Amino acid sequence: MSLLEVKGLNSYYGDSHILFDVSLRVEKNEVVALLGRNGAGKSTTLKSLMGVVTPRSGSVRLGGEELAGKTAHSIARLGMQLVHEERRIFGSLNVEENLILAGLTAENRWPLDRIYEMFPRLKERRASRGTDLSGGEQQMLAIARALIRDPKIILLDEPFEGLAPVIVQDLVKACRELADAGRTMVLVEQNLAATLTLAERVYVINNGHIAQEWTAAEIKARPELLQRYLGV
Numbered sequence: 001m002s003l004l005e006v007k008g009l010n011s012y013y014g015d016s017h018i019l020f021d022v023s024l025r026v027e028k029n030e031v032v033a034l035l036g037r038n039g040a041g042k043s044t045t046l047k048s049l050m051g052v053v054t055p056r057s058g059s060v061r062l063g064g065e066e067l068a069g070k071t072a073h074s075i076a077r078l079g080m081q082l083v084h085e086e087r088r089i090f091g092s093l094n095v096e097e098n099l100i101l102a103g104l105t106a107e108n109r110w111p112l113d114r115i116y117e118m119f120p121r122l123k124e125r126r127a128s129r130g131t132d133l134s135g136g137e138q139q140m141l142a143i144a145r146a147l148i149r150d151p152k153i154i155l156l157d158e159p160f161e162g163l164a165p166v167i168v169q170d171l172v173k174a175c176r177e178l179a180d181a182g183r184t185m186v187l188v189e190q191n192l193a194a195t196l197t198l199a200e201r202v203y204v205i206n207n208g209h210i211a212q213e214w215t216a217a218e219i220k221a222r223p224e225l226l227q228r229y230l231g232v
């Protein structure tokens with residue numbers, strides 16, 4: 001059994017049918033990426049897994065437990081965390097307060113020291129308010145807030161979007177360390193180089209359908225594979 005098993009997921013925004021029978025799996029300790037053009041349905045897939053969007057049909061099993069139909073809050077309790085594109089940190093709270101708040105209701109909370117070891121920059125900035133952080137620091141905090149709850153799986157929606165290349169490098173390194181430490185992650189990201197540094201397997205979504213499944217090694221060996229689906 002895979003850690004995450006998604007079968008026949010259909011999601012809508014009002015009357016617009018966005019996801020069509022999306023099926024995918026993620027093994028424990030694996031990093032899987034979703035690639036696709038703008039509007040293909042990548043974010044909607046992550047939101048449907050997390051219960052931010054309620055799928056109209058289909059199944060999402062995490063460790064054998066059915067998540068489809070549950071609220072985002074319950075799904076978080078069952079061990080899934082979504083790091084939203086907009087980061088959603090509390091601007092009026094400082095870094096440490098943001099972390100403590102995120103960990104408050106978690107069953108297995110990481111000690112702050114462990115978070116600070118992973119992100120030394122957050123330790124330096126621990127007394128700074130969310131609004132005073134740079135984009136890269138906010139993104140680190142958003143990831144750290146997910147980690148502190150020791151989730152079974154983390155969904156990352158465009159974590160490197162809009163950040164300076166040097167910051168992206170730092171974040172990719174931190175995510176690589178998480179992957180090496182056995183964290184299971186699903187990554188949606190436009191930055192192909194970063195994606196292939198992190199993911200072992202890739203699904204291509206096209207107009208709300210899963211169009212392809214490749215290993216990162218297959219893509220690296222035959223980069224032309226992506227051209228047809230992504231135009232890159």
Ligand SMILES: Nc1ncnc2c1ncn2[C@@H]1O[C@H](COP(=O)(O)OP(=O)(O)OP(=O)(O)O)[C@@H](O)[C@H]1O
Pocket residue numbers: 013016018036037038039040041042043044045
């Ligand atoms: N809240 C919403 N209400 C209605 N339609 C939406 C909403 N959010 C997204 N959509 C539509 O759903 C489709 C899939 O969007 P989604 O954000 O999942 O795509 P994506 O692959 O993540 O692309 P992007 O990289 O542009 O975010 C698009 O056609 C988009 O316009």
